[in-house]
Every structure is written in structure tokens, then in C-alpha cells.
Amino acid sequence: MLSDALERSRVLSELDRTLLVEAAAGTGKTSLIAGRVVMLMLYGAPPHSIAAITFTELAASELSLRIRKYATQLLAGEIPKVLRGAVTLELLNERKAVLKSAIGAFDEITVCTIHAFCQQIIMAYAVETGLDPGSRMMDGPAADAMFESVISKWLFERLSLQTREGEDPVAVLSKFEPLKVVKDSFDLAKLKLEHPGAGTVSVDF
Structure with missing residues (x-):
């Protein structure tokens, strides 16, 4: 027993x-x-x-x-x-x-x-x-894949963007260190994801 x-x-x-x-x-x-x-x-x-x-x-x-x-x-x-x-x-x-x-x-x-x-x-x-009734749960790998897809699309659009002053700053930087720009973009996006309230500090040039 x-x-x-x-x-x-x-x-x-x-x-x-x-x-x-x-x-x-x-x-x-x-x-x-x-x-x-x-x-x-x-x-x-x-x-x-x-x-x-x-x-x-x-x-x-x-x-x-x-x-x-x-x-x-x-x-x-x-x-x-x-x-x-x-x-x-x-x-x-x-x-x-x-x-x-x-x-x-x-x-x-x-x-x-x-x-x-x-x-x-x-x-x-x-x-x-106040949430979308069509939303659905995603596991970790699926969420990571979607996140990377969104950032990749955003980065592609930025690299293709033409501004009034010329090329987009992200596109300009990518000419010198393209891999670093990609890595920094993903790192900053992940930082923003973990800390939604984070922002940038204004700098007077």
C-alpha cells in the first residue's frame, strides 16, 4: 500500500x-x-x-x-x-x-x-x-521567426529608402559596415521588445 x-x-x-x-x-x-x-x-x-x-x-x-x-x-x-x-x-x-x-x-x-x-x-x-479576437498564441520559435521576419522587412525597406536629402542614414552606414548595421538593427529591435518604454536621448549637434 x-x-x-x-x-x-x-x-x-x-x-x-x-x-x-x-x-x-x-x-x-x-x-x-x-x-x-x-x-x-x-x-x-x-x-x-x-x-x-x-x-x-x-x-x-x-x-x-x-x-x-x-x-x-x-x-x-x-x-x-x-x-x-x-x-x-x-x-x-x-x-x-x-x-x-x-x-x-x-x-x-x-x-x-x-x-x-x-x-x-x-x-x-x-x-x-480590447484585444484582437483573431489573435492566436505562438510558441517561442514561431514568435522569434515572425520577429526576425518583421525586422528583416523593415531593414530592407530602410536600405531601399530615398529621402529628400539623399539616402537614408541606415543605408549610408550599411555601405561601410553592412553586417554591423544588420546586427545592430536586430540588437536594438530586441532591446526595444524587452523594454517597450525605452527611447533615445536627444543630442544637439
Whole structure:
């Protein structure tokens, strides 16, 4: 018997309470949380009222698969290991119709990352947040690629620009040290990205 069996049992039985589950990696937190979601469904919680939020897309995918797996096993009359002790065959037979209905609406359960969950809220309250409802979340590499694309386009336009006084200062500098101008442009853009309020100091020549 596991030393934390009582605490694990609470996670599966105290469905009307807010609990903090802390444990090391590989101790079965995902299985336990999936089991709690299934227990909520078994006791009649509408799938659309359930939200399981994780840190990564991989964890969210794994959690969703386990919830569906456990629910399907119960419906087939098999009690998953994580739910043994919390679910009896008598309870299962009594609540099978409720569980079957919940599985039919499984896609209404929110299982996603924190960022994706916030994205859903923003899209639902776009007017209140003042943000574009068509905006979407991007991972780090995609955001970096878009950032570099925008700066590259800006730099290309500056190098092609003709002013009333002649060539653009950026274009003039690039004739002498083109690689340094490109590097400095990207460095300054990244600095501005990290410090949006940063500006330049006026110099009297």
C-alpha cells in the first residue's frame, strides 16, 4: 500500500473541495488528476464545466488521452487501477448512464495549457480586453521567426529608402559596415521588445 494512499483517495473523493496536489515527477499526478476528472463526470458534473489546465501541450494531450481512456474503461465495466477503491462495481452500474452521457459530450471538456486557456477567455471577451479576437498564441520559435521576419522587412525597406536629402542614414552606414548595421538593427529591435518604454536621448549637434 502506498504511503500517500489516504491523500490519493481524497483527490478522488473530495470533489467539492479545492485541493493542492504536490508530488515529484513520475509519481502519478497526471493519472490522479485524470481520475479526478472522471470522478467528476461520474457524479454528474457537465463536461463543459470541467477545466484541466497544464503547463505544456504534451501534458495536455496526455491528460486528455488518459481521461478518455479511464472513462471508456469504466463504461466497459473495467475499473482502472487509479480508481480502484474510489469506484465500486455497484457505483459504476448505478452511474453508468450518467458517465455514458458525459462521454458523449467529452469534447466539451477544456483540457489545455495555461496560455491556451487564457486565449479562450480573451476570444470570449475580446471587447472587454480590447484585444484582437483573431489573435492566436505562438510558441517561442514561431514568435522569434515572425520577429526576425518583421525586422528583416523593415531593414530592407530602410536600405531601399530615398529621402529628400539623399539616402537614408541606415543605408549610408550599411555601405561601410553592412553586417554591423544588420546586427545592430536586430540588437536594438530586441532591446526595444524587452523594454517597450525605452527611447533615445536627444543630442544637439
